[in-house]
Amino acid sequence: MRAVWITRAGGPEVLQVREGPDPVPAAGEVRVRVRAAGLNFAEVLARQGLYPDAPRLPAVVGYEVAGVVDALGPDTSGPAPGTRVMAMVRFGGHADVVCVPSAQAVPMPERMTFEEAAAIPVNYLTAYHMLFRVAAVRPGERVLVHMAAGGVGIAVLQLCRTVEGILTFGTASASKHAALREEGCAYPIDYRTADWAAEVRRLTGGEGLDVVLDPLGGADTRKGYALLREAGRLVCYGFANLSGEGGRSYLRVAAQMVQVPLFNPISLMNQNRSVAGVNVGHLWHRRDLLGEELAALMELYAAGAIRPRVSATFPLERAAEAHRQLQERRNVGKVLLVP
Ligand SMILES: NC(=O)c1ccc[n+]([C@@H]2O[C@H](COP(=O)([O-])OP(=O)(O)OC[C@H]3O[C@@H](n4cnc5c(N)ncnc54)[C@H](OP(=O)(O)O)[C@@H]3O)[C@@H](O)[C@H]2O)c1
Known part of the structure; x- marks a missing residue:
């Protein structure tokens, strides 16, 4: 081999x-x-x-x-x-x-x-599990996904298209925005040239989002949480901010770690917000959960609703x-x- x-x-x-x-x-x-x-x-x-x-x-x-x-x-x-x-x-x-x-x-x-x-498996099960089991998205909701032009990001956009009226916001480099629109993203946001959170506030008239899918971690998790409106759900599923274009840097890792937010149940209650985490790699053995989700994905594939x-x-x-x-x-x- x-x-x-x-x-x-x-x-x-x-x-x-x-x-x-x-x-x-x-x-x-x-x-x-x-x-x-x-x-x-x-x-x-x-x-x-x-x-x-x-x-x-x-x-x-x-x-x-x-x-x-x-x-x-x-x-x-x-x-x-x-x-x-x-x-x-x-x-x-x-x-x-x-x-x-x-x-x-x-x-x-x-x-x-x-x-x-x-x-x-990884991209679509992660996207499906987050959207439909953990965040339980509903028609007409506003969903933000970071790294929107990556594997999981595109799976999220395609799956959101299968629910009526979902409005998707996606952060990505400007050169990828045409591809995001093709995949159904209503509001591609160039996080490199604008403060993405300010942009979301502007685009939603200050109301915020129902679902934030966060693979970035650190300060971005904090910003995403602040954008949730009532009954909003934050799903954390990665810490890409630990990696930079140049390689590993202990300084970057330390700077990100100190910005990880801590959530307080009393604030969650009073703000009507939920925070959840997903790691599908820890679910590979759970055929009861993932078998059902994979079967649903195969039906969507057969219907032409998703295409990697x-x-x-x-x-x-x-x-x-x-x-x-x-x-x-x-x-x-x-x-x-x-x-
Ligand atoms: N928890 C889970 O079960 C699970 C499963 C799968 C993936 N994940 C997480 O989901 C995230 C996306 O994974 P993926 O495999 O879909 O990503 P991917 O396909 O590797 O996406 C890479 C793209 O993300 C953007 N990006 C934003 N910040 C970045 C950074 N710090 N470093 C490199 N690229 C960055 C870049 O596009 P732009 O030019 O647009 O910035 C890049 O082209 C990662 O955090 C990953 O760890 C979690």
Whole structure:
């Protein structure tokens, strides 16, 4: 097998493709020949040594793959060898072969490409879970998402389009605003040239938002919380502010950490606000939750309501370029590794 190893914390140059023997599936596992693997912001953070969930380095990360089952472990009844599956792994997905618990390997619809299938689990389950289970969005609400042109951001915009009258606000670099509009974003906001919170206040006539989806952390979480109107919900799901275009900086990390807001239940009560957190990587084993959500996503895919937007694909040998795309903010949609 070949896999992309993070050899130590650092820039994209620490990534290395190494060869090794194929893994043997354990009881209850299937082995998947990977045709496409999703690259996520979490893995860019892991490479920089900024992701607490990452395995100890050196390691192979990767949360999601699409490919073909080629072997079953003992006591495993399926999916049968030859089945095209999308699979939720933790970790090891950035490789040409990976073993995964059979319940986390789900047969792909016939029409779906491997690239699309590898772009769905993390981005769309995160977006779906936040919008429909945690924030329980309702028709006509106002929803803000940051990193709106990234993988999760675009999934959020597409899913919001499936609910009547939702008005979406999305922060992104100005060059990506046309793409955001194509995905249904009513108000793209250029956070690089304007104070995004002031812009939201202006656009909503001072009323604020019903739902804020926050993958940035630190001071931005605080600003998002302040924008909630009555019955507003803040969903925290990332800390991208820990990462900069130039790489890891302890000063930046410290400056962000001291700005993390602390929430007081009495204020939440009196302001009629909710704060929630989501980490889908910690839910991979919860087939009861995610199975239902994935089934709903497959129906939306079949109906043409959602379609992953692939920004770029890279062979394993060029994983460093893939990481740079995300870290240097050049992607619109999903970046994939294609062994
Ligand atoms: N909790 C969960 O379960 C979960 C699951 C998936 C993702 N996440 C989180 O969701 C966020 C988005 O993930 P993703 O994989 O969708 O992102 P992505 O596709 O990697 O998006 C990257 C884009 O985000 C924008 N951006 C804003 N601030 C940035 C920063 N500090 N560094 C780099 N890019 C920045 C850039 O676009 P502009 O040019 O427009 O700024 C960049 O192109 C991350 O915080 C990630 O950790 C959480």
